[in-house]
Amino acid sequence: MDLDAITKYSALHAKPDGLVLQYGTAGFRTKAEHLDHVMFRMGLLAVLRSKQTKSTIGVMVTASHNPEEDNGVKLVDPLGEMLAPSWEEHATCLANAEEQDMPRVLMDISVKAAVNLQQDAFVVIGRDTRPSSEKLSQSVIDGVTVLEGQFHDYGLLTTPQLHYMVYCRNTSGQYGKATIEGYCQKLSKAFTELTKQAFCSGDEYRSLKVDCANGIGALKLREMEHYISQELSVQLLNDGTKGKLNHLCGADFVKSHQKPPQGMEMKPNERCCSFDGDADRIVYYYLDVDGHFHLIDGDKIATLISSFLKELLLEIGESLNIGVVQTAYANGSSTRYLEEVMKVPVYCTKTGVKHLHHKAQEFDIGVYFEANGHGTVLFSKAAEIRIKQLAKELEDKKRKAAKMLENVIDLFNQAAGDAISDMLVIEAILTLKGLTVQQWDALYMDLPNRQLKVKVADRQVISTTDAERQVVTPPGLQEAINDLVKKYKLSRAFVRPSGTEDIVRVYAEADSQENADSLAHAVSLAVFQLAGGVGEPPQPGKIHEGCWKIKPYYQLLGTSFPSS
Numbered sequence: 001m002d003l004d005a006i007t008k009y010s011a012l013h014a015k016p017d018g019l020v021l022q023y024g025t026a027g028f029r030t031k032a033e034h035l036d037h038v039m040f041r042m043g044l045l046a047v048l049r050s051k052q053t054k055s056t057i058g059v060m061v062t063a064s065h066n067p068e069e070d071n072g073v074k075l076v077d078p079l080g081e082m083l084a085p086s087w088e089e090h091a092t093c094l095a096n097a098e099e100q101d102m103p104r105v106l107m108d109i110s111v112k113a114a115v116n117l118q119q120d121a122f123v124v125i126g127r128d129t130r131p132s133s134e135k136l137s138q139s140v141i142d143g144v145t146v147l148e149g150q151f152h153d154y155g156l157l158t159t160p161q162l163h164y165m166v167y168c169r170n171t172s173g174q175y176g177k178a179t180i181e182g183y184c185q186k187l188s189k190a191f192t193e194l195t196k197q198a199f200c201s202g203d204e205y206r207s208l209k210v211d212c213a214n215g216i217g218a219l220k221l222r223e224m225e226h227y228i229s230q231e232l233s234v235q236l237l238n239d240g241t242k243g244k245l246n247h248l249c250g251a252d253f254v255k256s257h258q259k260p261p262q263g264m265e266m267k268p269n270e271r272c273c274s275f276d277g278d279a280d281r282i283v284y285y286y287l288d289v290d291g292h293f294h295l296i297d298g299d300k301i302a303t304l305i306s307s308f309l310k311e312l313l314l315e316i317g318e319s320l321n322i323g324v325v326q327t328a329y330a331n332g333s334s335t336r337y338l339e340e341v342m343k344v345p346v347y348c349t350k351t352g353v354k355h356l357h358h359k360a361q362e363f364d365i366g367v368y369f370e371a372n373g374h375g376t377v378l379f380s381k382a383a384e385i386r387i388k389q390l391a392k393e394l395e396d397k398k399r400k401a402a403k404m405l406e407n408v409i410d411l412f413n414q415a416a417g418d419a420i421s422d423m424l425v426i427e428a429i430l431t432l433k434g435l436t437v438q439q440w441d442a443l444y445m446d447l448p449n450r451q452l453k454v455k456v457a458d459r460q461v462i463s464t465t466d467a468e469r470q471v472v473t474p475p476g477l478q479e480a481i482n483d484l485v486k487k488y489k490l491s492r493a494f495v496r497p498s499g500t501e502d503i504v505r506v507y508a509e510a511d512s513q514e515n516a517d518s519l520a521h522a523v524s525l526a527v528f529q530l531a532g533g534v535g536e537p538p539q540p541g542k543i544h545e546g547c548w549k550i551k552p553y554y555q556l557l558g559t560s561f562p563s564s
């Protein structure tokens with residue numbers, strides 16, 4: 001390691017004094033102007049990680065759904081997964097080392113992690129469309145080159161595409177070709193094969209409006225469009241030609257405000273969806289004939305997908321184990337529907353994709369989605385081999401089902417939740433099942449819910465257990481929540497410190513929107529009082545815009561999955 005060269009180049013990417021950042025759930029994220037040194041250092045760290053794993057490592061420059069002025073960076077591990085937790089700690093130490101200490105901290109990491117410095121290193125880099133991203137990705141490259149790592153700069157990519165590239169490169173191309181063409185060809189071939197099987201190919205299923213959050217998703221969906229235009233016509237809105245990234249649009253906006261994005265003209269019952277700023281999340285929605293907005297979030301996407309997969313497994317008579325992984329934010333109705341109607345086992349993990357991804361790896365088929373629309377399906381190697389074998393051996397209807405499963409495996413991006421890939425899966429299922437967006441939505445009815453934020457002096461005073469569903473500290477808070485929850489029907493509430501903002505998040509659901517709002521407010525007050533709230537105590541929130549028609553419990557469970 002040439003420490004003199006590192007010191008010299010690092011001075012060109014100097015750390016502002018006193019700035020402390022943490023490698024959080026999705027890497028580092030803050031205002032773009034504070035990130036130059038972090039990028040350079042993550043270039044250095046990616047080289048060490050590559051040497052240690054003897055694999056290609058990815059670096060993605062993006063701040064996902066955050067405002068355009070922000071940016072961020074995360075490292076992608078060899079099989080396309082999120083960085084291992086011990087390396088997250090190294091990343092935090094390296095990013096926060098004061099300028100003069102940085103080379104020593106880098107050396108310490110390489111000793112601690114037993115990195116063979118003689119080993120070659122290869123790093124691939126991708127970035128989103130933010131104005132700051134190009135320059136920041138150049139700083140990553142500076143870090144890579146000063147440690148003599150080799151690199152390939154993919155330039156503009158969605159986050160899941162970068163995960164895909166890393167996965168392809170580390171599996172000798174078995175997963176696919178590590179190029180944009182390779183990605184588009186793999187997904188579009190699977191999509192075309194799947195939709196060919198549809199009995200019903202009416203025009204109703206063939207067009208879709210996509211809000212691209214004025215981000216990278218627009219550019220990459222345009223590239224994909226060329227491959228799928230025979231089967232699906234997509235109309236791109238918020239494609240970045242006019243509006244600002246994530247401003248009043250995108251999956252995060254639609255999910256949190258429960259209303260259509262700006263620039264989306266919706267006719268009644270028209271199927272629409274939104275990507276987030278780096279195209280790793282997707283939510284669907286429509287307006288009914290009365291003009292009410294209906295959101296179809298990650299929970300309902302998981303339900304549609306797991307119903308479809310379960311049906312195909314039944315058809316081929318194979319008992320592969322399928323599990324659905326959610327977080328505490330999953331709507332209670334979705335969990336009940338999956339468990340009680342579909343009889344699929346459901347597991348809950350902590351918030352953050354890496355936790356869900358990890359749990360989903362335990363199953364032959366692991367379906368995971370966060371309510372916010374981030375998710376995918378993982379197939380174990382054994383399940384994939386078995387399905388491929390059945391697609392050759394079985395006959396007639398069973399063979400057709402096995403072939404469909406084979407294509408579904410190819411259509412999912414198994415490295416990371418991917419808005420483009422998920423969109424194609426959903427479109428294929430709706431087409432194959434002959435389902436309208438309203439029929440999909442009617443599988444079950446979401447329980448009214450409310451999310452609030454509370455500002456406290458130190459959010460780390462709140463610690464949780466049971467996948468964030470129970471508070472451990474401060475003392476008395478869980479008891480207070482329990483007492484409040486008892487006052488409402490079909491109610492549930494939890495609080496957790498955010499991993500991305502300096503706040504505590506509160507979630508509540510109940511039998512009516514009014515009750516969900518009131519419970520959320522009461523829980524916020526308990527947090528404020530018992531966990532050191534700062535500023536004004538939370539005020540009762542305004543009632544949610546959408547209209548919830550409250551149905552008896554059994555109707556909230558919905559009906560069974562319509563069969564074709």
Ligand code: 16G
Binds near residue numbers: 025353372498
């Ligand atoms: C990050 C996570 C997302 C999670 C969110 C929670 C990834 C790629 N993204 O965006 O999965 O839902 O954080 O944010 O892991 P919060 O901790 O502020 O609620």
Ligand code: MG
Binds near residue numbers: 277
């Ligand atoms: Mg994102």
